[in-house]
Amino acid sequence: MQEIRFHGRGGQGAVTSAEFLAQAAIMEGKYARAFPSFGAERRGAPVTAYCRISRKPIYLRSVIENPNIVVVLDSSLFRSFDVASGLSEDGILIINSTNDPASFTAKGSRRVVTVDASRIALDLLKLPVTNTVLLGALVRAADIISMDSLAMAIKHRFNEEMALHNILALERAFQEAAFAPGWQPLLEESAMREGGGI
Amino acid sequence: MRNHQGMEVSFAAAEAVRLCNVDVVAAYPITPQTHIVERLSKYVADGKMDAEFVPVESEHSALSLCIGSSAVGARSFTCTSSQGLALMNEIVYLVPALRLPIVMILANRSLSGPLSIWNDHSDVMSVRDTGWIQLFAENGQEVFDHVMIAYKIAENENVLLPVIINMDGFILSHMFEPIELTGQEAVNTYLPSYRPRFILHPDRPVTMGAYTMPTLFTEAKKAQEEALLASYPYILQAWKDWGTLCGRVYHPVETYYTEGAETLFVTMGSIGETAGEAVRLLREQGQKAGLVKLRLWRPFPLEDFLREIGSAQRLIVIDRALSPGGPGGGPVAGEIRAALYNRENRPQVFNFIAGLGGREVTVGSFQEMFVSSVSGKASGYQIFGVRG
Amino acid sequence: MPKADFEYLWDELEPGCVITEPGNSRSFYTGDWRAFSPVLEKESCIKCGTCWIFCPDMAYQKNEKGYYIADLNYCKGCGICAAECPTGAIHMEKEKEI
Numbered sequence: 001m002q003e004i005r006f007h008g009r010g011g012q013g014a015v016t017s018a019e020f021l022a023q024a025a026i027m028e029g030k031y032a033r034a035f036p037s038f039g040a041e042r043r044g045a046p047v048t049a050y051c052r053i054s055r056k057p058i059y060l061r062s063v064i065e066n067p068n069i070v071v072v073l074d075s076s077l078f079r080s081f082d083v084a085s086g087l088s089e090d091g092i093l094i095i096n097s098t099n100d101p102a103s104f105t106a107k108g109s110r111r112v113v114t115v116d117a118s119r120i121a122l123d124l125l126k127l128p129v130t131n132t133v134l135l136g137a138l139v140r141a142a143d144i145i146s147m148d149s150l151a152m153a154i155k156h157r158f159n160e161e162m163a164l165h166n167i168l169a170l171e172r173a174f175q176e177a178a179f180a181p182g183w184q185p186l187l188e189e190s191a192m193r194e195g196g197g198i
Numbered sequence: 199m200r201n202h203q204g205m206e207v208s209f210a211a212a213e214a215v216r217l218c219n220v221d222v223v224a225a226y227p228i229t230p231q232t233h234i235v236e237r238l239s240k241y242v243a244d245g246k247m248d249a250e251f252v253p254v255e256s257e258h259s260a261l262s263l264c265i266g267s268s269a270v271g272a273r274s275f276t277c278t279s280s281q282g283l284a285l286m287n288e289i290v291y292l293v294p295a296l297r298l299p300i301v302m303i304l305a306n307r308s309l310s311g312p313l314s315i316w317n318d319h320s321d322v323m324s325v326r327d328t329g330w331i332q333l334f335a336e337n338g339q340e341v342f343d344h345v346m347i348a349y350k351i352a353e354n355e356n357v358l359l360p361v362i363i364n365m366d367g368f369i370l371s372h373m374f375e376p377i378e379l380t381g382q383e384a385v386n387t388y389l390p391s392y393r394p395r396f397i398l399h400p401d402r403p404v405t406m407g408a409y410t411m412p413t414l415f416t417e418a419k420k421a422q423e424e425a426l427l428a429s430y431p432y433i434l435q436a437w438k439d440w441g442t443l444c445g446r447v448y449h450p451v452e453t454y455y456t457e458g459a460e461t462l463f464v465t466m467g468s469i470g471e472t473a474g475e476a477v478r479l480l481r482e483q484g485q486k487a488g489l490v491k492l493r494l495w496r497p498f499p500l501e502d503f504l505r506e507i508g509s510a511q512r513l514i515v516i517d518r519a520l521s522p523g524g525p526g527g528g529p530v531a532g533e534i535r536a537a538l539y540n541r542e543n544r545p546q547v548f549n550f551i552a553g554l555g556g557r558e559v560t561v562g563s564f565q566e567m568f569v570s571s572v573s574g575k576a577s578g579y580q581i582f583g584v585r586g
Numbered sequence: 587m588p589k590a591d592f593e594y595l596w597d598e599l600e601p602g603c604v605i606t607e608p609g610n611s612r613s614f615y616t617g618d619w620r621a622f623s624p625v626l627e628k629e630s631c632i633k634c635g636t637c638w639i640f641c642p643d644m645a646y647q648k649n650e651k652g653y654y655i656a657d658l659n660y661c662k663g664c665g666i667c668a669a670e671c672p673t674g675a676i677h678m679e680k681e682k683e684i
Contacts, residue, residue, distance in 0.1 A: 019204070019374045026204035026376045034374040059471040061369050062560045153204075297602035358601050396604045403608035410603065413592035418603050420596035 001054035002144050003064040007083045008073030011043040013131025017071065018049035020135060023153035024145050025053040033058050046077060053144060069142055070109075072096060073117070073130050084109060094137050096130050101180040112180040113141045115173045124169045132166040136173030140185060147174065202376035207338035207365065208233035210377045211277075211303055214345035216247045217385040221272035224252040224263040228282040229315045230367035231305035235277065257286040261300070265289065268298040269406055271397040273349065276300065279367060280307035280321045287325065293360040294329030295422055296406055299352030299392065300360040301345065302330075306467065306518075307367040308555040316556020317367040319467065319518035322495075323529045329422055331361040331429055332496040334466045336452075338375045341365045343446060346380070346389055350436040353392045357429045364495075366468040368556070380444055388443050426497050433494060450499035451506045452491040455481055459488025461512040461572060462545075466492045466530065469516065469552075469559050476564030487568060492530075500537055507545065514548045514571050516559075520581070527551060527579025549579035557583060616643065620663035622678040624656050630675035637667035637676060 004021060008014030015036040022034035030053055037048035050064045066086040075097040077083050084093055093109045095101075096117035104112045115137045117130035132154060139147050150170060155163045179185070205213075212234050215223070223242070225235045241247035250267070254260045257278050264274040278286060283304060293300055308318040322332065331351060335341040341363065348361035365371060396404050410418050433450070441447035454474050456462060463473045470491040480487035490506050490513075492499070507513065517528020526532050531549035538544040548571040553559040563582065570576040600606060624637075631653060638646040638654045645661040646654045656667065668676040 019206075022374050023204040026202055031376060032204065032374075035368075035372055058375075059475050060561075061373065061468060061471065062558050295602065297604075395601060396606070405605035405608070405610075406602060408603065408605055411591055413590075414594060414599075414603075417594055417596040417599060421599045421601075421603075424596070425601065 001052055001056075001058065002069065002142075003067045004051040004053070004069040004071065004138075004144075005064045005067040006047075006049040006051070006071045006073065007077050007081065008047050008049070008131075009043075009077070010045045010047050011129070012047075012073045013129045014047045014049040014071075014073055017073070017131040017135060018051040020132065020150060020153045020157070021051045021138075021145060022053070023156060024149035027152050027156075028146070028149045030055055031058050033061070035061070037063065046081065067091060069094065069138065069144075071134050071138060073134060075099070092141050094134055094141060096134055101178050105180050110180060111141070111183050113137050113177050115177045117173060120169050120172045120176070124165050124172065133169045133173045136170035137177040139170075140174045140177045141179075147171075201378050203379060204374060204376055205338075206233060206372065206374050207341055207377070208305075208371045209237050210338050210342040210379070211345060211365070211371075212237035212241065213379060214342045215275050216241050217380065217382055218275075218345060218349050218389060219273065219386075219391075220247075220249050220275045222250045222252065222264065222267035222274045223276070224254050224260045224267070224274070225276045225278065226254055226257050226260050226282060228257070228279045230307060230317075230371045231277050231279040231282070231303070233371065234303060234305070238275075257282040258289060261286045261289040261293065261302075264300045265293060265296065265298060268293075268300050269296070269398045271392065271394040273353075273392045274298075274300050275302070277303035277305065279305040280309055280315075283321045283325060284309060290325050290328045290330070292407070294426070295418070297358040297422075297425065298360060299349070299358055301348040301352055301363065302360065303341070303345070303363045303365060305367040305371045306364055312555075314555040315367075317369050317518075318554045318556070319364070320520070320554075322362065322364050323519040323521075325362070326496070326529060329359070329426055330496065331357075331359050331426070331433065332364065332494075333361065334364045334491075334493055334495060335370065336468055336470045336491065336493075338370060338373060338377050339446065340448070341370060342377055342379070343440060343444065343448070346385055347436050347440050347448070349389055349392075350439070351429065351433050353389075354429075354432045354436070355393070355395060357425070357432045358395065359425060359429055364467060369468045378444075384443055388439060430497050430499070433497075448493060449502070450492075450494035451502040452493055453506050454489040454491070456488040456490060456506055456508065456510075458486060459508075459510055460486040461514060461568060462488045462490050462507055462510045463564060463567075464490050464492065464513055464515040464530070464534065466495060466516075467518065469518070472559060472561055473516070473564050476561045476568070479561065480565065480568060485568070485572075498533065498537075503534075503537070504541075509543065510545050512546050512548065512571055514550065514567050516553075516567075517549060517551045517579075518553050520551050520554065531579060548576045550576075550582040551579065552582040554581070615659045617645070617657075617659045617661050617663075620658070620661060621681055622663040622665060623658060623681055624661065624663070624665070624667050624676050625679050626653065626655065627675045627677070628653060630673045632673055632675075634672060636670050636672060640666050640670045642666060 006014040018034035022032035025032035032053045034051040069092045072095045092111045094113045097114045101112040101114040117133035227235045242251040260276045268274040308314045309320040437448040477489045515531040527549035633652045
């Protein structure tokens with residue numbers, strides 16, 4: 001089972017990210033569950049969302065304390081939160097940041113990916129909503145889901161035009177993802193994957 | 199998993215209500231039930247559902263309106279949560295007394311105070327004795343299925359009672375998970391149009407809701423109680439028919455690893471899944487643990503329950519609500535103790551009040567409860583995980 | 587009502603205690619605890635029907651001569667008819683002791 005935790009702020013799309021990922025996995029015939037950190041929602045407040053994916057039925061509904069992957073939609077959260085809490089050394093940390101991934105390796109993982117998701121989102125979606133963008137980096141970094149399934153999940157939810165822009169953003173992030181030294185999945189390899197790692 | 203779709207459980211619930219061809223929806227939005235109401239309102243606005251959606255000004259009005267619509271023969275639906283149910287309370291009693299087959303989804307949330315929007319079962323326990331048929335769903339699929347099943351039960355001419363479907367707030371309502379939807383044709387076959395026994399109609403006037411003198415009230419309550427008890431075989435039938443249609447079979451008491459179990463957990467609602475995981479792990483460690491899950495809460499399936507607990511030595515009853523100042527812990531454990539009192543070789547009953555106001559109940563929590571019960575450290579009841 | 591409420595057994599009640607016999611309040615004589623009765627002086631009566639309009643229990647009915655007469659099976663003796671009568675044709679008299 002893969003456990004993915006998303007950290008963002010209200011309005012950035014952490015919950016939607018988790019749902020897209022689960023939707024894509026379910027479309028691949030896997031089991032998945034996604035849910036937010038339950039609470040009073042408000043724009044700008046820190047939000048955590050969770051996603052579990054497995055080939056076997058999932059029975060857990062509790063929050064994810066030891067994620068395999070952490071996705072950070074807003075790097076300012078590092079100031080107030082231990083977003084990498086519970087992330088193992090070989091866990092993957094995906095961050096929306098303009099900084100070098102190496103500058104984050106002290107946060108608990110060697111396998112850090114950064115992508116300037118805000119810029120990509122503003123370019124293509126005209127909104128600082130980075131949810132689908134970061135999923136592009138996730139597909140590149142982790143062998144849990146295919147790009148096609150994610151695109152399918154996005155088309156399922158959005159209208160044609162919005163889906164198109166989001167898929168473009170997804171692909172851009174896939175290309176632009178920057179990796180910490182000593183760990184870099186090849187573009188071709190990532191693109192060929194079908195989520196076989198689960 | 200081929201036919202499964204990923205969706206939020208609240209949306210699956212709304213989809214089920216749409217599939218049931220409900221005529222009237224009257225509800226007031228309240229966290230964590232909101233997404234159901236929003237989706238239904240959208241369905242009606244988009245013309246995807248031929249129903250009257252009434253955005254009432256309170257939950258008191260929501261259920262009052264459903265009484266009116268149900269009394270004229272319309273299939274009626276409402277849903278609420280916590281404080282909404284509290285505000286509705288006065289009307290909740292009237293529905294089973296009038297024998298109106300209204301279905302209500304209750305997104306279980308703790309009753310204030312302190313103010314809390316998170317999940318426990320204090321809201322449903324406040325309506326325990328109102329006379330509704332009460333069911334607990336463990337996951338999204340069960341929520342979806344039970345909307346159809348609830349109407350099937352409620353509208354059976356031998357039942358004619360309202361049904362509450364309990365779904366844990368947030369833990370179920372806001373969970374995105376795979377759900378197998380049933381097609382409209384299949385639902386139509388399973389759930390034919392509602393044929394009321396009596397309706398309010400000027401051509402054939404009847405009186406509903408007349409008052410009773412002390413000379414008749416006792417008989418009226420006895421008749422209501424007998425009706426609720428008599429609903430049991432029709433509940434089983436509704437589950438059986440649904441199983442035939444969809445292949446998903448439900449029972450009043452569900453069991454997991456009960457064979458040869460010495461210690462049994464007793465749960466209601468979504469924590470059943472977590473408890474199941476704990477039991478699986480305990481079994482792997484060689485512990486004789488098992489799990490009994492109450493799906494049907496009213497009418498209480500006592501015979502099934504006694505049969506399923508078999509000769510277990512210990513019951514660990516999990517309550518998701520406190521009965522402050524009561525003689526022994528939570529409402530569920532209190533009832534189970536009372537039911538067992540006159541039996542020989544009755545098991546010891548341990549009671550943990552857990553998961554109040556959204557506190558997490560994890561696999562580890564169940565393992566802890568198991569250890570403290572088996573080692574004899576636990577006694578009477580305790581509030582699990584409380585600091586200090 | 588085929589029988590009095592205290593004669594019913596629990597399993598003889600309709601579901602939800604629905605009353606299937608419309609207008610059965612007619613069989614409840616509500617006039618037996620009246621302390622005052624309305625008495626009509628026909629000489630002053632102009633047959634305007636004000637008493638009939640105001641009677642809260644609909645106890646007044648028009649007879650063949652056009653007078654409005656209270657049916658004492660239902661009249662509770664509230665006195666509204668007497669108070670409203672524009673010509674003072676109705677007055678209230680104390681019920682006779684039995």
